[in-house]
Amino acid sequence: xxxxxxxxxxxxxxxxxxxxxxxxxxxxxxxxxxxxxxxxxxxxxxxxxxxxxxxxxxxxxxxxxxxxxxxxxxxxxxxxxxxxxxxxxxxxxxxxxxxxxxxxxxxxxxxxxxxxxxxxxxxxxxxxxxxxxxxxxxxxxxxxxxxxxxxxxxxxxxxxxxxxxxxxxxxxxxxxxxxxxxxxxxxxxxxxxxxxxxxxxxxxxxxxxxxxxxxxxxxxxxxxxxxxxxxxxxxxxxxxxxxxxxxxxxxxxxxxxxxxxxxxxxxxxxxxxxxxxxxxxxxxxxxxxxxxxxxxxxxxxxxxxxxxxxxxxxxxxxxxxxxxxxxxxxxxxxxxxxxxxxxxxxxxxxxxxxxxxxxxxxxxxxxxxxxxxxxxxxxxxxxxxxxxxxxxxxxxxxxxxxxxxxxxxxxxxxxxxxxxxxxxxxxxxxxxxxxxxxxxxxxxxxxxxxxxxxxxxxxxxxxxxxxxxxxxxxxxxxxxxxxxxxxxxxxxxxxxxxxxxxxxxxxxxxxxxxxxxxxxxxxx
Numbered sequence: 001x002x003x004x005x006x007x008x009x010x011x012x013x014x015x016x017x018x019x020x021x022x023x024x025x026x027x028x029x030x031x032x033x034x035x036x037x038x039x040x041x042x043x044x045x046x047x048x049x050x051x052x053x054x055x056x057x058x059x060x061x062x063x064x065x066x067x068x069x070x071x072x073x074x075x076x077x078x079x080x081x082x083x084x085x086x087x088x089x090x091x092x093x094x095x096x097x098x099x100x101x102x103x104x105x106x107x108x109x110x111x112x113x114x115x116x117x118x119x120x121x122x123x124x125x126x127x128x129x130x131x132x133x134x135x136x137x138x139x140x141x142x143x144x145x146x147x148x149x150x151x152x153x154x155x156x157x158x159x160x161x162x163x164x165x166x167x168x169x170x171x172x173x174x175x176x177x178x179x180x181x182x183x184x185x186x187x188x189x190x191x192x193x194x195x196x197x198x199x200x201x202x203x204x205x206x207x208x209x210x211x212x213x214x215x216x217x218x219x220x221x222x223x224x225x226x227x228x229x230x231x232x233x234x235x236x237x238x239x240x241x242x243x244x245x246x247x248x249x250x251x252x253x254x255x256x257x258x259x260x261x262x263x264x265x266x267x268x269x270x271x272x273x274x275x276x277x278x279x280x281x282x283x284x285x286x287x288x289x290x291x292x293x294x295x296x297x298x299x300x301x302x303x304x305x306x307x308x309x310x311x312x313x314x315x316x317x318x319x320x321x322x323x324x325x326x327x328x329x330x331x332x333x334x335x336x337x338x339x340x341x342x343x344x345x346x347x348x349x350x351x352x353x354x355x356x357x358x359x360x361x362x363x364x365x366x367x368x369x370x371x372x373x374x375x376x377x378x379x380x381x382x383x384x385x386x387x388x389x390x391x392x393x394x395x396x397x398x399x400x401x402x403x404x405x406x407x408x409x410x411x412x413x414x415x416x417x418x419x420x421x422x423x424x425x426x427x428x429x430x431x432x433x434x435x436x437x438x439x440x441x442x443x444x445x446x447x448x449x450x451x452x453x454x455x456x457x458x459x460x461x462x463x464x465x466x467x468x469x470x471x472x473x474x475x476x477x478x479x480x481x482x483x484x485x486x487x488x489x490x491x492x493x494x495x496x497x498x499x500x501x502x503x504x505x506x507x508x509x510x511x512x513x514x515x516x517x518x519x520x521x522x523x524x
Contacts, residue, residue: 004233004235005031005034006031007235008027008235009026009028009031014026015237017237017238018064018232018240020058020059020240021242022059022060030064032157034067034068034071035155035157036153036156037067037068037069037152038160039157039158041069041074042073042161044098046072046098051075051077051095051096051097051098051170052065052069052076052097052099052101053076053095053097055100055101055109055110055113056101057106057242058219058225058243059103059242060240061126062229063229063232063238063240065123066169066226067230070230070233073166074167075169075170076169077091077092077169079172080172080219080221080486081105082486084109084484084485085113085116088109089112089114092114093116094380095380097119098119098121099119100143101122101123101124101125103124103125107124110122110124111143115143121143121145121146122144123148123151127147161196162195163195166193166195166196166198168186169185170184170380171183171184171221173320181379182379182381183320183377183378183379183380184378184380186321187323187373187375188323188346191203191205200233203230203231203233203234206231206234208227208236208289209235209236211260211289212236212286213237213239213256213257214227214231214237215228215238215249216239217244217262218264218267218424220240223323224291228240239252246267246270246274247278250278250279250281253283253286253287259286259288260289260290262291263291263292264292265294265302266295266423266455266456267292268301269454284308287309290309290312291316292314292315293315293316293317293324294423296340298456306330306333311329311331311334313333314327314329314330315328315333315340317341317412320426322396325347325349325398326344326410327342328340328409338411339405339410342408342409345372346372346373347370347372349367349368349408350367350370351363351364351367351403351404352368356391359403361403361404361406362403362405364401364403364413365403366397366416367398367402368391368396368397369396370395371395374393374394376389397417398417399416399417399418400412401415415511416511418430418448420457420458421449422452422456422457422458422488423454425488427449429447431485431489432461432481432485432489433447435481436463436477436481439477441465441467441471442463442464442477443464443466445462445463446461446462447459447461448510448514448517450493450514450518452492458492458493459490460493460494461478461495462513463494463495463497464499472494474494478491478494
């Protein structure tokens, strides 16, 4: 047995360890599945740091595939389940994944991506495997497709070795130049340890591990929701929800006496939008710690959540590449409303002007961080992008403009990078721009972030038509992009403009383009 699951199976035989609304698994069930999942991966020679990709919507199997990979000493690659086959194929090839796990919603795209990337085996759950195998049979180069249940049944149920080195997830962010960038789960978020056994012990030091049942509400290809899987390995029961539903979230908190979760501001906005009588229907008094991340939270939204749920809201500001750089408790935030908190070790926050000079307290400038370990931002297989992301060893920016008060609390006021944060998801406009410029009616295009009440920001395309008398329609532009990119990367709205203000060096001032929309929103 895996040590942690064996002990919990003996200590809490009746406790539900994992519940996704379809499966309710006890610790003994989890133990048996993880033994077999880990040994199946080890049987394919993946215990030397090899990689396996998980391309599936939230489910018990998604969590178990990740934890099984961890126990096998393999690095798992969480893949956004919205991706097209071509987008996924790039990640599979770049990461060197040798096994791909898919769910019923992603099986067809996953199979095609595996074929394109040369992945040898696809493990599927909840799918029409006859149809999937039929599709695979159409190509002599297709991967072997195995049902999740069969994959487990044919694996060794014995204890996997616990002296393997643990490996961090390899996560992919959207790309500023149209290609996503891979980055290992940073040391600030990865428990480390020389062996898997030591790693599992270190997971118990996670701030969530001091509490009870954890609720996963966001997609598990993000680091925050994925922490629910790692908490399972720390002995914390997990309840996993599918695509976000505000009332279902409250019901899950009430029925499971949930104590912790990770959410983004869009979740808060949707929860607060529920009618008062619906909100009062559910008891949320069990909550002890709810971390919010992904984007700035509007002051009035966060204040309302603290008034409703109490001082359990903990903000973690940072990025996939580096983890949390700043944090702030509810009590601190009430004294410093609007702040994303003070920098936490190993990071130091700095506000710099355009010339790189440090600014005094209260003065607005570019927000940078210094990592005392010297690591900074590191991209997989890309020393050039790594070098470009760090202005000096261990000194980097997340693309924000802001100021710092005399106590060291940071306030974000704008962005100087092009990245758009919509519902906690990072979107790089370059991907849509590269697609849209191929439209026969578009002469030039720039995509920018504009205000969206629920999502914080949304992507808007500013389109210069080839023929001003015959511009493309908004629907035509959006559909053209959606046929070629995952929908979340595409603009939600389109404005036809005479010019996007390119300089003679072909540069576009995105901040200037955004200014009108944000000024209009502020004055509305």
